[in-house]
Amino acid sequence: MANISDIIEQFILDTMEDSGSIEISRNSLADYFNCAPSQINYVLDTRFTLDRGFSKESKRGGGGFIKINRMKEDDTTAMILESVGEELSYNRMMQILKRLGQEKIISKSEQNIIRAALCDEALSLPLLMRDKMRANAFKSVLIELMRGDK
Amino acid sequence: MANISDIIEQFILDTMEDSGSIEISRNSLADYFNCAPSQINYVLDTRFTLDRGFSKESKRGGGGFIKINRMKEDDTTAMILESVGEELSYNRMMQILKRLGQEKIISKSEQNIIRAALCDEALSLPLLMRDKMRANAFKSVLIELMRGDK
DNA sequence: TAAAATTGAAAATCAAAGAAAGTCAAACAA
DNA sequence: TTGTTTGACTTTCTTTGATTTTCAATTTTA
16 A cells, blocks of 8 residues: 555545645646656546546646546435446436436536437447447536535 | 736736727737737637637737627527537637637536536547547537527 | 838747647566 | 556647738838
């Protein structure tokens, strides 16, 4: 447990604890821990994944950054995320959306937008890939909906 | 947000907020922000684009100027739908989302949801396919928006 | 005096340099 | 073997500066 990756992971978790999101500079962080910048990517790729309830944004170039968002850590959200799994059919997605609507987590128009973005026609792919893609994208949406900072 | 380009962008947006347009002297502005004049062009070219709903005029020589206009939003959504081609990069999508937000066609949280659904992380595909897929899905969202606020 | 050339004041362009994050594969460790 | 660390290389975004183009005002010239 004494490897750098775990330490960096913990550091990030600690830092974002209350705010639910964090914006870092990859290079500074690498500097701080005296490691290769790509080490940060490794940590992000292996620990801060959609499956674990994290989403990321980043920008390169001058003024660049990496931003990590975390889902709220309550059981319901975790369960919903977990229930999505590796593949997600259109119908299952609609069920989940309905439930999110009932629980007032999303509005009607937000439901419609998500449906429009991730319906079968929108994701023009062979079926098996499509459900995988939808699972992934939907997780990203879930994390956005249940961001720790709201 | 520590880079000059973003700061200049915000300055211009603030200044033109009420009137919907602004006339500046490129050199004075560059002076004010202590940057190269061409930096102003960079900001204009990357931020005050057609996608974001701005048009520009300018004149060189003595008494020269640059004028930026926020375009009148008249069936914006339909126009954007036309302009999205076969491929749509993440960045261009963000430009469009920003504009849809500015014109109050979608809320901030709707912007975030769409971004989450169609960001690079969500659409885990090879780059070319990804932009194709995004174009498709985004158009589906635009159509939904047109239906929604008719 | 009217057209033509000159000058100086802008803005536009373009390419190079700089800044930051991403990728990938090889080496290393458990 | 699996997971971690490192570094070389790539891509993206920003900043800077040299050069070019355009315009208005002024000065020459016919």
